[in-house]
Amino acid sequence: MKTTDKPLFDSNIFIYSVNADSPFHATALDLLERYTKSGFYVTDINLIDFFQVVTDGRKTLRPFSTEQASEYIRKLVRIPEVNVLKTRSFHEILHDDGAHAEVRRFQVKHFAIYDYLIVDCMRQHDIKTIVTGNAQDFRKYPFLDVIDPFMTQSTTQGRAVAPIPYGRQSISEQDVSAVCSVLLSDFLTQGPKVPAFEQIVAEYCGARHAVAVNSATSALHIACLALGLGPGETLWTSPTTFVASANCALYCGASVDFVDIDPRTYNMSVNALEAKLVQARQSGCLPKVVVPVHLCGQPCEMQAIHTLSREYGFRIIEDASHAIGAKYQGEPLGNCRYSDITVFSFHPVKIITTGEGGMALTNDPELARLMECFRTHGITGNKAEMQPRPADEIWNYQQIRLGCNYRMTDIQAALGLSQMTRLDEFIEKRRQIAARYDTAFADLPVTTPWQHPDTCSSYHLYPIRIRQGDSPKSQRQVYDAFHSAEVNVNLHYIPVYRQPYYEAMGFAAGYCPEAEQYHKETISLPMYPSLSIEQQNSIIQTVMESIIP
Numbered sequence: 001m002k003t004t005d006k007p008l009f010d011s012n013i014f015i016y017s018v019n020a021d022s023p024f025h026a027t028a029l030d031l032l033e034r035y036t037k038s039g040f041y042v043t044d045i046n047l048i049d050f051f052q053v054v055t056d057g058r059k060t061l062r063p064f065s066t067e068q069a070s071e072y073i074r075k076l077v078r079i080p081e082v083n084v085l086k087t088r089s090f091h092e093i094l095h096d097d098g099a100h101a102e103v104r105r106f107q108v109k110h111f112a113i114y115d116y117l118i119v120d121c122m123r124q125h126d127i128k129t130i131v132t133g134n135a136q137d138f139r140k141y142p143f144l145d146v147i148d149p150f151m152t153q154s155t156t157q158g159r160a161v162a163p164i165p166y167g168r169q170s171i172s173e174q175d176v177s178a179v180c181s182v183l184l185s186d187f188l189t190q191g192p193k194v195p196a197f198e199q200i201v202a203e204y205c206g207a208r209h210a211v212a213v214n215s216a217t218s219a220l221h222i223a224c225l226a227l228g229l230g231p232g233e234t235l236w237t238s239p240t241t242f243v244a245s246a247n248c249a250l251y252c253g254a255s256v257d258f259v260d261i262d263p264r265t266y267n268m269s270v271n272a273l274e275a276k277l278v279q280a281r282q283s284g285c286l287p288k289v290v291v292p293v294h295l296c297g298q299p300c301e302m303q304a305i306h307t308l309s310r311e312y313g314f315r316i317i318e319d320a321s322h323a324i325g326a327k328y329q330g331e332p333l334g335n336c337r338y339s340d341i342t343v344f345s346f347h348p349v350k351i352i353t354t355g356e357g358g359m360a361l362t363n364d365p366e367l368a369r370l371m372e373c374f375r376t377h378g379i380t381g382n383k384a385e386m387q388p389r390p391a392d393e394i395w396n397y398q399q400i401r402l403g404c405n406y407r408m409t410d411i412q413a414a415l416g417l418s419q420m421t422r423l424d425e426f427i428e429k430r431r432q433i434a435a436r437y438d439t440a441f442a443d444l445p446v447t448t449p450w451q452h453p454d455t456c457s458s459y460h461l462y463p464i465r466i467r468q469g470d471s472p473k474s475q476r477q478v479y480d481a482f483h484s485a486e487v488n489v490n491l492h493y494i495p496v497y498r499q500p501y502y503e504a505m506g507f508a509a510g511y512c513p514e515a516e517q518y519h520k521e522t523i524s525l526p527m528y529p530s531l532s533i534e535q536q537n538s539i540i541q542t543v544m545e546s547i548i549p
């Protein structure tokens with residue numbers, strides 16, 4: 001049998017094509033129009049799935065009537081270029097030893113059995129390519145070519161030459177329906193989705209407890225509160241970070257200080273930290289909390305920082321806002337092996353998103369309990385924590401601390417749960433983009449992100465450094481070249497203490513020289529999973545043209 005180059009269309013293509021509200025509607029219509037000329041396959045199961053979905057109204061604002069759904073299918077299958085294939089029965093599959101072994105090998109469960117029947121049918125007919133909006137369900141079959149026509153096209157819809165942002169979320173149809181189903185459920189805020197999301201993230205990272213909140217900023221705040229940070233005490237962090245890593249100390253009435261960065265990783269320098277600790281011990285002002293920030297998604301040298309924490313008696317909060325999915329010494333970040341608490345952000349430019357959202361992970365049950373309490377006003381409904389009151393008074397809950405309202409909604413958690421199913425895919429895509437940048441810039445006078453051998457970055461950001469002296473051009477010139485090319489590059493970060501609010505507290509330019517030099521020489525290039533090869537090529541070209549004189 002000759003391998004056919006006509007693809008098989010999954011049911012979601014047909015579903016999007018009849019749903020004018022779908023962000024993928026136009027793409028699906030366009031695909032159908034093009035392929036009804038060259039021909040495509042569809043199986044009976046895809047048609048059944050289409051019928052079920054459109055008549056039940058799960059994904060469409062107004063469900064189809066039985067007549068409309070069957071008329072659509074009748075019209076479709078009468079097109080001569082559309083080849084409808086019959087799948088084998090489940091019974092036949094289980095009697096076929098080879099297929100049966102595969103069902104076990106690929107862990108085919110629940111609804112995945114329908115996907116398997118489609119895959120089996122494709123092999124019976126020697127069809128290699130499937131076009132689908134559910135790419136991740138088919139990628140586990142290594143012999144298939146899986147094409148997701150929606151992942152990149154959805155980002156540039158309706159614009160011929162769109163400006164390229166430096167970061168952006170990737171939202172799938174599965175994300176959309178996960179959020180919609182919560183809207184029709186009994187709980188909008190902190191219902192069953194929040195603990196389910198917490199559990200999935202904790203399991204993925206290998207931490208015992210996770211507390212979901214409405215932002216990483218809130219997570220940093222409750223982490224500081226749980227560690228008892230207060231007036232008269234100090235938190236140290238890196239100057240090269242978003243302001244939230246430092247502000248959390250000020251919310252608690254504590255003060256902030258900064259440890260300069262390592263010129264190779266741009267993370268907090270362990271040498272600078274140690275030197276500053278030696279001095280602080282002499283002057284009696286050791287920090288209570290240190291917040292290492294895993295800049296760009298590259299983990300800090302946590303083992304060394306942890307060793308220092310034992311010697312100097314400080315607690316550690318990892319600001320991993322950039323870094324869910326990254327690995328340190330081969331283990332997922334967030335397992336808190338070398339820290340008390342790890343914080344993630346789910347802001348749309350970060351690795352996965354919940355719109356706004358954050359999470360604090362810990363292995364310490366007491367810290368988890370405290371953070372849960374601070375998340376909801378400092379209120380508890382736990383009888384063991386409540387003060388005894390007269391038996392004739394009814395107390396459903398008591399406020400025992402001063403907390404905040406930092407709860408995550410079930411709407412956000414449902415989006416987070418759905419995004420988690422693609423986390424590994426996102427990271428893989430980011431690594432591929434980073435590898436292409438690395439290769440393209442290898443011979444240019446720019447410094448690409450150096451990776452510490454203990455780390456495996458999630459590549460939230462890809463900064464290139466245009467070193468003064470090495471490069472014929474300045475940061476400003478390269479920045480302006482991007483601006484004219486309609487590519488939105490960004491700077492990460494102005495040292496926090498240079499912000500007017502911090503300068504008013506007494507910090508001055510020159511305080512952390514490495515961080516200041518880094519800021520003057522670095523530009524973050526666009527980096528996100530749906531960045532297309534063409535977009536990346538045009539970014540690379542802009543860098544080349546702006547740097548080579």
Ligand SMILES: *Cc1c(COP(=O)(O)O)cnc(C)c1O
Binds near residue numbers: 321
């Ligand atoms: C984004 C970010 C935060 C804050 O995250 P939010 O979820 O937006 O509050 C904190 N620290 C760093 C390093 C960040 O990049």
